[in-house]
Amino acid sequence: MKDGGSDIIGYDVERRDTRLNRWVQVNRDLVKSSNYTDNTVTDGHLYEYRVTAHNVAGSSEPSAASKPICAKPMKEKPKLHLDGLYGKMIRVRAGDPVYINIPLTGSPIPTIRWTFNTQHLQDTPHTRQEVGDEYVKLTIPKSERADSGLYTITAKNAYGEDSGDITLLVYDKPGKPKGPLEAAEVTNSSVTLKWQKPEDDGGSELTGYIVEKCEIGTDKWLPCGGYCPNPTFVVKGLDEGKQYRFRVRSENIYGISDALESKPITAKNPFDPPDPPSQPKVLDHGPTFVSLAWEPPAHDGGKPVTGYLVEKKEKGTQEWVRVTSFPIPTTDFIVPSLSDGQTYEFRVLAVNDGGIGKPSKPSVPVMAVRKMYAPEAPEAPHIDKITKDSVTLSWQKPNDGGSKILGYYIEKRMKDAKEWDIINNILHKATTFTVPELIEHKEYEFRLLQ
Numbered sequence: 001m002k003d004g005g006s007d008i009i010g011y012d013v014e015r016r017d018t019r020l021n022r023w024v025q026v027n028r029d030l031v032k033s034s035n036y037t038d039n040t041v042t043d044g045h046l047y048e049y050r051v052t053a054h055n056v057a058g059s060s061e062p063s064a065a066s067k068p069i070c071a072k073p074m075k076e077k078p079k080l081h082l083d084g085l086y087g088k089m090i091r092v093r094a095g096d097p098v099y100i101n102i103p104l105t106g107s108p109i110p111t112i113r114w115t116f117n118t119q120h121l122q123d124t125p126h127t128r129q130e131v132g133d134e135y136v137k138l139t140i141p142k143s144e145r146a147d148s149g150l151y152t153i154t155a156k157n158a159y160g161e162d163s164g165d166i167t168l169l170v171y172d173k174p175g176k177p178k179g180p181l182e183a184a185e186v187t188n189s190s191v192t193l194k195w196q197k198p199e200d201d202g203g204s205e206l207t208g209y210i211v212e213k214c215e216i217g218t219d220k221w222l223p224c225g226g227y228c229p230n231p232t233f234v235v236k237g238l239d240e241g242k243q244y245r246f247r248v249r250s251e252n253i254y255g256i257s258d259a260l261e262s263k264p265i266t267a268k269n270p271f272d273p274p275d276p277p278s279q280p281k282v283l284d285h286g287p288t289f290v291s292l293a294w295e296p297p298a299h300d301g302g303k304p305v306t307g308y309l310v311e312k313k314e315k316g317t318q319e320w321v322r323v324t325s326f327p328i329p330t331t332d333f334i335v336p337s338l339s340d341g342q343t344y345e346f347r348v349l350a351v352n353d354g355g356i357g358k359p360s361k362p363s364v365p366v367m368a369v370r371k372m373y374a375p376e377a378p379e380a381p382h383i384d385k386i387t388k389d390s391v392t393l394s395w396q397k398p399n400d401g402g403s404k405i406l407g408y409y410i411e412k413r414m415k416d417a418k419e420w421d422i423i424n425n426i427l428h429k430a431t432t433f434t435v436p437e438l439i440e441h442k443e444y445e446f447r448l449l450q
Contacts, residue, residue, distance in 0.1 A: 006055040013038070018046040018068055030054060041071035070134070077160030078106030080136070080153060085166060093254065094172035098140040102153065102164075105134065110155035110162075112136055117149040145172035148203065173255030175200040177209065177231065177248050181262040184232070188240035188269045188355065194232045195248055195260060204252040211235065216243035216264055238267035271302035273357040274350035280310075280363045283332070287340035287370055293332040294348050294360065303352040310335060315343035315365060327351040338368040373401035378408070378448040384432070388440045394432040395448060409449040410435065414442055 010030025014023045015038060026038050041047060046068040053060040081103035082088060092098055104110065112131045114121040123129040130137040136155070140147055148170045154163040178196035185192040193211065209228040212221045213235060224235045224246075238244060243266050247259040278295035285291065296305060307327020311320040312335060323335050338344065345362040376399040385392035397405065407427025411420040412435060423435055438444060 006057050008053050008055050010054050011036075012052045012054070012059075014050050014052070014062065015041075016048045016050075016065070017042075018048065023050070023062075043071055043073075045071050047071060072105065072107060074107050075159055076105060076107040078104065078110035078155035078157055078162045080104060080155055080162045080164050082164045082166075088165060089167045089169065091169045091171065092143050094143055094145055094170050096143055098138075098143050098147070098168060098170075100138040100151070100166060102136045103134060104132075104136050104155060106155060106157050106159075106162075108157055109133060110157040113154045113156070114138060115152045115154075118152075121151070143168075143170045145170050145200065145202065169203055171203040171254050174198045174202040174204075174206060174250040174252050174257045176258040177250050177260045179260050181246060181248055181260050183262070183265050186265060186268065186270060188267055189238050190234055190236045191238065191244070191246070191265055191267065192232065192234050193246055193248070193262070197231055198250045198257060201250075202252050202254055202257075204254055207251050207253060209233070210249045210251060210256065212247050212259075213238075214245045214247075216245065221247070240267055242267055269303075269354040271352070271354045273355040274301045274303075274305050274352050275299045276358045276360040277308065277331070277348045277350050279361040280346050280348050282346075282363055282366045285366055285368060285371055287368055288338050289334050289336050290338060290344065290346065290366055290368060291332070291334045292346055292348075292363065296331060297350045297357065300350075301352055301354050301357065303354050305350045305352050307351045308333075309349045309351060309356065311347050311349070311359065312338075313345045313347075313362070315345075320347065320359075340368055343367045370402060372403040375399060375401045375403075375405055375450050378450065381410075381446050381448055385434075389438050390434055390436050391438060391444065391446070392432065392434045393446055397431055398450070405450060407450075408433075411447050411449065412444050414444060420447070 010032050011034070012025055013027050013031060013036045014025050016023045026040060027036065048065040048068055050062045050065045052062045085100075085102075090098060090100070112129070114129060121127055126140065128139040128141070130139070136153065138151070138153075148168055151166045151168060152163060153166070154161060175198040177198050181193060181195045183191050184194045197206070209231065211224040211228055211233045213224055214221045224233065226233070235246065243264045245262055245264055247261040249259045250257045275297035277297050280292040280294040283291040283293050292310065307329050308324075308331065309322060309327055310324045310333050311322050313320050324333070335346065343365050345365050347359040347362045349359045350357045378395050378398045381393040381395045383391060384394050393410065407429045410423045410428065410433050412423055413420045424433070435446065
């Protein structure tokens with residue numbers, strides 16, 4: 001500053017309250033030095049200042065105005081004004097920015113320290129920190145689920161400190177279900193899957209799980225129908241013997257998680273079908289039926305036999321036809337509705353929870369006809385007439401065993417002889433017969449054969 005060729009004799013100091021926009025001189029007497037303390041300010045008001053110099057020749061033009069200065073104590077404990085953070089809880093969706101602006105007072109300007117879940121929080125491009133004369137800012141340009149937690153800010157200077165907690169909750173899709181994804185039960189057409197809830201639900205209650213399957217050898221994942229609210233699910237409609245992979249994803253209102261995948265699982269029962277039963281035996285038959293019986297299989301496949309299926313095959317064909325519509329519990333069965341005079345073979349298959357076993361060895365061929373037996377033995381013949389060289393015999397017709405008796409053979413032997421002699425070489429059809437050529441006064445025995 002130039003003195004105009006004469007010593008400066010003093011200064012006048014003016015101020016302007018930014019609210020009033022009017023300049024007011026604040027000193028009564030000329031200020032001899034180049035500094036001045038204004039003790040008439042109002043706390044919190046913003047002021048601008050300018051100075052006018054004086055010498056014996058007169059007064060200078062006022063200086064340029066200073067920057068606005070807020071009237072506040074020079075020795076003040078820090079104060080964080082958190083009133084604007086209602087409940088001190090901030091909720092955002094993953095990907096959204098987070099802005100935390102906190103008004104700050106304190107003199108001298110306090111130092112600021114942030115912590116996240118009690119750990120010191122560095123100033124990084126992900127968590128940007130800014131401190132001004134009257135504010136503190138924390139900015140997260142793109143929030144992540146991992147940013148959720150407790151943020152603590154501490155302001156400190158030589159006259160004290162202040163701190164506050166702010167909770168940030170970032171909502172996101174849930175974490176993937178916790179493994180392993182295992183088969184709790186497997187059958188030939190279904191798999192019961194089990195897993196655990198995700199460790200992180202994304203900050204929102206799970207709405208359920210999405211279960212998918214993929215047949216080994218393909219890359220096509222298909223949804224397994226049905227709502228799945230719990231960490232277990234029964235996948236039905238699988239093809240026996242095929243291998244599948246399964247995967248599960250958890251879901252909430254904010255999205256779907258990554259998938260938890262299983263190892264290959266084969267759709268098969270944990271036990272096998274039973275071995276074949278024994279070869280069925282024919283117990284009886286008639287014009288329209290055959291009665292069968294058999295022994296259980298030597299090995300039941302690890303699960304008890306629940307029944308048997310019976311099949312028939314007509315002579316001259318290769319087609320086996322099932323004659324039981326459902327498994328029968330016994331080891332015998334009368335096959336009905338056969339054709340009179342037709343020859344059949346029969347076989348049996350054992351059944352358990354593992355399925356239908358292999359068929360037994362076929363029975364011997366049997367014709368569906370009325371069963372015939374050998375006739376009963378005739379009673380001893382009666383002596384009807386005796387001559388010197390002949391005897392006339394008669395007898396009752398015995399039970400024919402279901403078939404017409406064709407005739408009789410008559411045998412004789414002398415008393416005390418061991419061998420019997422056939423009298424007639426041709427079957428005799430009647431129930432009387434005269435034995436010729438006997439020796440007079442000899443004793444004979446007679447018997448009948450059919």
